Amino acid sequence: MVADSPMKGRRRHLLALALAGGSGVVPVLPPGAAQAQMPTAPPPLGSGYALLVPKATQGAPVRAGRVTVDAPALADNGHSVPVRIVVQSAMRPDDHVRSITLLSDRNPRPVIVKAWLGPRAGRAELSTRIRLNGTQRILALAEMSDGSWWSGQADVVVTESACLDGS
Amino acid sequence: MVVRVRIPDIVRRGQPFDVRIAIQHVMETGYRLDHSGRTIARNVIHTLVARYDGVEVYRAELGSGIAANPYLQFWITAPASGVLELSWVDDAGVAGSERVPVTVRD
Amino acid sequence: MRARPVACWLLAAVVAIAGCTVVDAGGDNGGDAGGTLATAAQARPRPLQQGSAFAPASLRALQADEFENPGMLWVARGAKLWQQAEGPDARSCASCHGDARSMRGAATRYPQVDRASGRLLNLDGRIMQCRSERQKAEPLAWESEPLLALGAYVAFQSQGLPLRPSIDGVARPFFERGRDRYQQRVGQMNLSCSQCHDSNWGRQLGPETISQGHGTGYPVYRLEWQGAGSLQRRLRSCLSGVRAEMFPYGAQEHLELELYLAWRAEGLALEAPGVRR
Numbered sequence: 419m420v421a422d423s424p425m426k427g428r429r430r431h432l433l434a435l436a437l438a439g440g441s442g443v444v445p446v447l448p449p450g451a452a453q454a455q456m457p458t459a460p461p462p463l464g465s466g467y468a469l470l471v472p473k474a475t476q477g478a479p480v481r482a483g484r485v486t487v488d489a490p491a492l493a494d495n496g497h498s499v500p501v502r503i504v505v506q507s508a509m510r511p512d513d514h515v516r517s518i519t520l521l522s523d524r525n526p527r528p529v530i531v532k533a534w535l536g537p538r539a540g541r542a543e544l545s546t547r548i549r550l551n552g553t554q555r556i557l558a559l560a561e562m563s564d565g566s567w568w569s570g571q572a573d574v575v576v577t578e579s580a581c582l583d584g585s
Numbered sequence: 586m587v588v589r590v591r592i593p594d595i596v597r598r599g600q601p602f603d604v605r606i607a608i609q610h611v612m613e614t615g616y617r618l619d620h621s622g623r624t625i626a627r628n629v630i631h632t633l634v635a636r637y638d639g640v641e642v643y644r645a646e647l648g649s650g651i652a653a654n655p656y657l658q659f660w661i662t663a664p665a666s667g668v669l670e671l672s673w674v675d676d677a678g679v680a681g682s683e684r685v686p687v688t689v690r691d
Numbered sequence: 692m693r694a695r696p697v698a699c700w701l702l703a704a705v706v707a708i709a710g711c712t713v714v715d716a717g718g719d720n721g722g723d724a725g726g727t728l729a730t731a732a733q734a735r736p737r738p739l740q741q742g743s744a745f746a747p748a749s750l751r752a753l754q755a756d757e758f759e760n761p762g763m764l765w766v767a768r769g770a771k772l773w774q775q776a777e778g779p780d781a782r783s784c785a786s787c788h789g790d791a792r793s794m795r796g797a798a799t800r801y802p803q804v805d806r807a808s809g810r811l812l813n814l815d816g817r818i819m820q821c822r823s824e825r826q827k828a829e830p831l832a833w834e835s836e837p838l839l840a841l842g843a844y845v846a847f848q849s850q851g852l853p854l855r856p857s858i859d860g861v862a863r864p865f866f867e868r869g870r871d872r873y874q875q876r877v878g879q880m881n882l883s884c885s886q887c888h889d890s891n892w893g894r895q896l897g898p899e900t901i902s903q904g905h906g907t908g909y910p911v912y913r914l915e916w917q918g919a920g921s922l923q924r925r926l927r928s929c930l931s932g933v934r935a936e937m938f939p940y941g942a943q944e945h946l947e948l949e950l951y952l953a954w955r956a957e958g959l960a961l962e963a964p965g966v967r968r
């Protein structure tokens with residue numbers, strides 16, 4: 419699947435060309451303007467979470483800490499990246515993790531998994547294998563029984579295959 | 586749908602033990618095209634629930650960001666010997682379940 | 692899943708590899724650097740290394756974990772299909788072969804020439820033949836999920852055993868054609884199998900290490916495929932990678948290449964179901 423932001427950028431570019439062609443005017447650009455038309459660098463890692471996290475916590479404040487995200491710094495393939503999330507918690511009836519949410523700000527759907535545990539889990543830990551739409555920072559949120567939210571994150575570089583596979 | 590579930594050989598009363606589950610499922614994202622260029626409909630296992638002797642002990646909502654042939658590992662505790670039942674359902678409404686007897690030792 | 696770059700690493704590296712008769716003469720891997728048809732003794736990479744030896748450590752670990760190896764889902768399905776009655780006489784694989792442990796070693800001897808028909812069959816072809824002629828059941832299609840599952844289950848019975856194909860007698864002409872095809876430059880990139888897997892194995896191609904090209908893990912679970920696939924699918928991947936026309940599944944070209952590859956990997960342990968990038 420293709421991330422939509424570069425496509426949008428290209429579409430805008432084509433639109434600009436079409437408009438210029440249609441009006442019969444060759445646009446004369448001031449020096450430096452051409453550079454502004456070049457595809458821009460991707461936004462910094464994790465920049466999407468300013469919007470995604472409040473949505474996931476319904477506006478509750480989030481503190482960094484108590485959540486560890488284990489993922490390879492260099493993933494073999496974006497189709498399957500092993501991830502382990504561990505939350506520090508006593509996991510007692512009066513003090514436990516209610517839920518764990520794993521988010522991606524570069525995947526088309528930001529919520530990768532949300533799990534509800536409760537004190538019967540005994541241990542606040544979740545492992546799975548995920549898809550990543552390219553290099554990014556993944557972020558995990560933990561909701562505690564006292565209503566507080568905590569977060570942890572990991573940066574994953576996703577490598578490309580050497581050969582295109584048309585099989 | 587083929588499923589594999591694994592729990593440890595020895596489960597201690599009240600001590601957390603890990604449950605591992607792997608399900609053969611394409612986890613179709615809804616973003617791929619077939620050979621004629623049509624979008625392949627999204628179909629992922631969206632819910633997985635674990636019950637122990639009928640009591641829900643774990644629930645996960647999965648998205649298209651979970652890899653094909655989903656694998657999950659999580660932890661639960663057992664107060665006594667019983668049956669762990671795992672059940673799941675995908676976007677096409679296909680459901681599956683697996684029952685695993687658990688013998689608790691002191 | 693991810694955006695695809697227009698160019699690929701292979702394209703970037705093709706100039707270096709295509710020129711390997713010069714660049715790599717007397718190279719460090721003992722391969723056929725001259726680009727000429729090698730004698731049989733020269734044509735095996737030395738030392739021979741398993742297919743998995745070139746996979747990243749994380750995938751070797753995944754393959755070695757009997758539970759987490761995703762290919763084991765295909766083995767599990769194969770175990771069910773082995774018992775499933777099919778056709779007018781309601782015969783299962785088990786009706787004739789009993790416990791699948793009776794298949795131990797079988798997968799190490801494929802492809803082989805079918806005595807009755809004189810045709811070259813790989814393991815999938817044999818399963819398809821059994822299904823049509825013995826069970827008289829609906830034929831299984833090449834690369835279909837049930838065939839991959841049965842193939843994985845039967846191959847799994849031989850896990851750890853050395854490959855022992857026969858290339859003598861009736862098999863010889865098939866072997867020779869496979870060997871020639873292995874050396875044949877193909878596609879827009881004008882590369883032969885040998886140029887990557889004899890002359891340049893062990894070298895980096897983008898993030899990957901070029902393997903010796905042994906099909907010891909097939910059927911494998913490939914992350915790129917998000918599922919299991921046969922050695923023929925892998926050959927098609929390679930062909931598409933060098934921008935050559937892919938052979939259809941079941942084509943004679945595939946089978947002959949498979950026999951050559953099996954001979955080339957003789958003695959290496961069968962490791963199905965493998966896990967690859």
